[in-house]
Amino acid sequence: MKIVIAGGGFGGLRLARKLNNKRGVEVLLVDRFNYHQFQPLFYQVATAGLDASNISFPLRKVFQKSTNVRLRMADIYRVEPEQKKLVTDIGDISYDKLVIATGAGTNFFGNKELETHAFSMKSTVEALQIRHRLMENLEQATVEKDPQEIERLMNIAVVGGGPTGVELSGALAEMKNYVLPKDYPELDFSKMTIYLLEGSGKLLGAMSEKSSVQATGYLNRLGVTVRTNTQVASYDGKTLTNKDGSQIQTATVLWAAGIKGHVPEGITKVETVRGNRLPVNQFNLLEPYQDIYAIGDVASMVTTEYPHGHPQVAPVAIQQADNLASNLLAELAGKPTHAFSYRDKGSMATVGRNLAVVDMPKPKLHFGGFLAWLVWMALHLMLILGVKNRLFVFLNWVYNYVTYDQSLRLIFREFHRPSDEQPPVLQARKFMEGEKV
Ligand SMILES: Cc1cc2nc3c(=O)[nH]c(=O)nc-3n(C[C@H](O)[C@H](O)[C@H](O)COP(=O)(O)OP(=O)(O)OC[C@H]3O[C@@H](n4cnc5c(N)ncnc54)[C@H](O)[C@@H]3O)c2cc1C
Numbered sequence: 092m093k094i095v096i097a098g099g100g101f102g103g104l105r106l107a108r109k110l111n112n113k114r115g116v117e118v119l120l121v122d123r124f125n126y127h128q129f130q131p132l133f134y135q136v137a138t139a140g141l142d143a144s145n146i147s148f149p150l151r152k153v154f155q156k157s158t159n160v161r162l163r164m165a166d167i168y169r170v171e172p173e174q175k176k177l178v179t180d181i182g183d184i185s186y187d188k189l190v191i192a193t194g195a196g197t198n199f200f201g202n203k204e205l206e207t208h209a210f211s212m213k214s215t216v217e218a219l220q221i222r223h224r225l226m227e228n229l230e231q232a233t234v235e236k237d238p239q240e241i242e243r244l245m246n247i248a249v250v251g252g253g254p255t256g257v258e259l260s261g262a263l264a265e266m267k268n269y270v271l272p273k274d275y276p277e278l279d280f281s282k283m284t285i286y287l288l289e290g291s292g293k294l295l296g297a298m299s300e301k302s303s304v305q306a307t308g309y310l311n312r313l314g315v316t317v318r319t320n321t322q323v324a325s326y327d328g329k330t331l332t333n334k335d336g337s338q339i340q341t342a343t344v345l346w347a348a349g350i351k352g353h354v355p356e357g358i359t360k361v362e363t364v365r366g367n368r369l370p371v372n373q374f375n376l377l378e379p380y381q382d383i384y385a386i387g388d389v390a391s392m393v394t395t396e397y398p399h400g401h402p403q404v405a406p407v408a409i410q411q412a413d414n415l416a417s418n419l420l421a422e423l424a425g426k427p428t429h430a431f432s433y434r435d436k437g438s439m440a441t442v443g444r445n446l447a448v449v450d451m452p453k454p455k456l457h458f459g460g461f462l463a464w465l466v467w468m469a470l471h472l473m474l475i476l477g478v479k480n481r482l483f484v485f486l487n488w489v490y491n492y493v494t495y496d497q498s499l500r501l502i503f504r505e506f507h508r509p510s511d512e513q514p515p516v517l518q519a520r521k522f523m524e525g526e527k528v
Contacts (some may be wrong), residue, residue, distance in 0.1 A: 092423060093117045095177060095186035097167050097355065099127055099150050101190035102387030102408030109416030111157050115423045118160040119184065121177065121284040124214075125150055125164045129475050131405070132484070133212050134255065137221035137345075138262040139270075139499040140491055145483045147215055148476035167193065169356035172380055177355075188382050190415065191355065191369065195388040195403060198349035198366075209344040212255065221345060225263075226502045228342050233277055239340065242298070245283035246341040248331050250323050251348030252289030253296065254440040257306050259345060261442035264313035269495040285315050286339055290322040290348070295448070297402065298438055302448035305459045309442040323348070350403060352389040362389050365399055373430035375415050386411040393429065401433055412433065441467045444492060461473040 092115060096103045099122035107120045127147040136143050154160045165179035168188065197211035210221050220336055225239040225247070232244040251259040263285045272280050275519050287294070287310060293303045294310075294317065310317050320332040323344075331339040351367035358443050360379055368391035375390060377383045387408030391400030401407040411431055418428040437451040447463035450456070468488065475481050 092419070093119070093185070093187045094186055094190065095188070096190045096192055097177065098122055098192035098194055098353075098387075098389075099124075099162075100130075100192060100194045101385065101405040102412045103149070103165040103190070104153070105409045106190060106192065106386065106416050107160050109413060110419070111154065111160050113159065113420060116159060116419065119156075119163060119186075120160060121163045121165050121167060121179065122148065123164065123166045123185065125162070126215075127153075127476055128215050129262075129480075130213075131471060131474075133215065133257045134216040134262055136215065136410060138225075138266055139213060139222055140262065141484060141487055142499055143215045143219055145487065146475065147481050148480060150325045165352065170383070171357055171385060172295060172360070174209070175271055175382065178357075184290035186382070188384070188419065190375075190391055191377070191383065191385040192387050192408070192412070193353040193355065193364070193389050194408075195352050195368075198351040199346065200349060201326070205323070205326050205344075205346065208326050209250070209346040211346045213350075213363055216275040220342055221343075222499075225345055226500055227274055229278065229501070231274060232511065233258055241278070242282050243329060243340040244342045245280070246286070246339065247283075247343045247345065248288060248339050248341045249345045249347060251293070251346065252286045252287055252294035252317070253321065253347065255347040256287055256289070256345075257289075257294055257310065257442060259274065259347060259393075259441050260315045261310060261313055261446070264269065264310070264315045265443050266497075268314065270497060270500075272499065273496075278297045286341075287315050287317045288323060288333070288441040289317070290323045290411075292319050293328065294319065295440055298440070298448065299457050300451045301457045302440070302459070303370045305448050306440060306442055309446040309448075309459075310316075313446075340528065350388070352391075354389060358383070366391070366403075368400060372419055374418060374428060375431060386415055397433070402438075404438070406436060407433060414504065439463065439467050439470070475478050 096106055099120050104127050107118050110116050110118050126147040126149050130362045131148045135141040165181040168178045170177055175186055197213050199206040212218050218526055223380055228244040232241045235241050247263055267280055267283055294307050295303045306319055324334045325332045325371050331341055331344055350373050354363055369385040371377050371385050371390045371392050375384045375386050377385050388403040414431045421428050435452050439449040441447040445461045445464050446465040448459045449463040451464055472481055
């Protein structure tokens, strides 16, 4: 059985590992990158706390000793279900069974202006771009004469009060409090404001009320200006305008307010559901197709407990991969298959040093502060792929903790030719989406 896995993220990689060296299956893992990205720590790359290579792991290294898993670095354009093939930039790839594990990308909800000027953080490259932009703005501020322009260059607006927005704004506030004044003595950091804008009435909407309140308190303590019930209407690269008419002058808007499934073209027999996700049955099968499955962020499995599909988090992708791997092997062996059931082990978010919040479902428990922060760190260290990466991340954290400093505030300049018509941010995004620029 030739199984093609589209996407080597949390779900796709886990599935390939579970099928590794198993008899009767030949696996081809296809991803546009040749490395796995550990998305939960993107925000630390963006804020110069970690090097990009510490959270990326070469996919080929995982399967060096594999007898049946092969890899292709390719951009998937579309599926042709009748021909049982994937069309990619390196040619067609045929399959017996296809597993779509292409995850999700940023959702700007059709706002082209925001898409052009705001930064998103759905890949290592984008996290690095944020870092460059932050540093370049500060460099520019040191030579700028107009006080209003200096403030605009220093201000940052993070949009979206979910875990990513909370973690990002907390880390930015710590940079502002501990690191940047030492690097830029000529700038007055009391003029720098970090905004966190959230459309609903509270932060961390998917977590408990206690976590939401506690995280808001932590952010206030760090000096983040939190504005709930605030929806962004537009951003022209200089001025951010909210739907209530209020405005923020900022050269940096970081968008963490929505995601949409990365669905390859050609799936014509199925209509996507909320969040551009593919509706799958309890076995992750994309009915009425009999040979196409979807797992992780791109899949939506409706159950009584999860009427809008499971949360788009790594454990769901990993557990769906585990269940699908054992079902595919069971099918080959003529054994019964099992419906997917999600074991929710809880959720957490970190805000800064010694500050995090944790919610556990069974027993129902909430805790915050130093203990939660330790748990958050231990869990993330365990999940990072590769002993070397784990070690480097740990050492970095210890170094940052002891010195109140990070050492990665490097600017690798974007190469922007005068003839380029589009700003680098848009070019990079198009590149991420597979378009040649
Ligand atoms: C900033 C950030 C922080 C997060 N923090 C947490 C957290 O703390 N805890 C948590 O549980 N979850 C977190 N998540 C969510 C978590 O990362 C996702 O739920 C998880 O990655 C989903 O796994 P997946 O396999 O479905 O997709 P992904 O892991 O996103 O993998 C999709 C893969 O498909 C590839 N791909 C997509 N389209 C194509 C194409 N056309 N051609 C070729 N390849 C393609 C991509 O390159 C990628 O490797 C975070 C996400 C982000 C963005």
